[in-house]
Amino acid sequence: MARNRTWTALLTLATLVALSAPSWGGMFPPPKGELFTADLSGYEEVTPKSTAGTGSFKLTVAKSGMIEYELSYSDLESEVRQAHIHFGQPGVNGGIIVFLCTNIGGGPNGDEPACPQSGTVKGSFDAADIIGPNDQGITGGELDEALAAIRSGVTYANIHTAVYPAGEIRGQITEKRMGMIPWLQK
Numbered sequence: 001m002a003r004n005r006t007w008t009a010l011l012t013l014a015t016l017v018a019l020s021a022p023s024w025g026g027m028f029p030p031p032k033g034e035l036f037t038a039d040l041s042g043y044e045e046v047t048p049k050s051t052a053g054t055g056s057f058k059l060t061v062a063k064s065g066m067i068e069y070e071l072s073y074s075d076l077e078s079e080v081r082q083a084h085i086h087f088g089q090p091g092v093n094g095g096i097i098v099f100l101c102t103n104i105g106g107g108p109n110g111d112e113p114a115c116p117q118s119g120t121v122k123g124s125f126d127a128a129d130i131i132g133p134n135d136q137g138i139t140g141g142e143l144d145e146a147l148a149a150i151r152s153g154v155t156y157a158n159i160h161t162a163v164y165p166a167g168e169i170r171g172q173i174t175e176k177r178m179g180m181i182p183w184l185q186k
Contacts, residue, residue: 033062036150038157038171040073045158045167046093051077053169057157059085061147071100071157072120078163080115082106085146087136089154090172095133097146097155098125108140115159151175 038057042049055073062068071083082102088094099107100123101115108131113123127143138145149155150173158170 033060033064034151035060035176036173037176038173040157040159040169040171042169044090044156044170044172045164046091049164049168051075051164051168053077053159053161055157055159055169055171057171057173059150059173066124067126067147068122068124069100070120070122071159073159073169074118076118076159076161076168078161078168079103080117081160081162081165083115083121083157083159085150085173086156086158086170087133087138087149087154088156090156093166094154094156095136096131097133097138097149098129098131100157 036059040053040055040057042051042053053073053076055071057069057071059067059069073080080101081104083100084096085098085100086094087097099112101113101121103115108129113121115121127141130138130143130146131140132138134140138149153172153174155173156170157173158167160166161168
């Protein structure tokens with residue numbers, strides 16, 4: 001008899017959960033787009049750099065097509081010159097896809113944000129900001145090709161400084177899954 005009550009209670013609970021699942025939308029909203037992140041350190045540079053500098057990078061590609069980024073960093077050893085997204089797998093240097101910030105010019109539109117010495121820079125980019133790299137198959141303006149490289153995990157964020165002009169800290173950009181249940185995200 002107790003066994004039947006237990007099974008009845010479990011079946012009732014399972015039915016209630018199944019019927020209420022559609023109303024969970026407010027509790028677990030669907031993803032608003034794609035999220036990519038990177039942790040930056042000198043050890044990711046080619047060749048590695050022993051630096052106290054660290055950073056983080058976040059890029060969102062909204063379903064509307066809007067692309068926004070946030071680059072935060074601190075403890076770099078000298079004046080920050082520029083930061084970019086480059087086209088290259090781990091352990092390999094690649095060409096510049098897009099400027100994130102610059103203190104020495106050189107960006108395609110001249111409206112790139114200035115790089116703080118330490119802190120956070122936020123911005124957005126579109127096809128007009130994509131500069132290449134031509135010799136790696138991405139030509140200026142090819143936003144779809146740039147996004148394909150980002151989605152494939154073969155891009156990295158890189159911060160260039162006066163002491164390390166080729167880059168002081170870098171991090172490979174990887175997708176962060178935005179599943180319906182936050183604690184199951186990778």
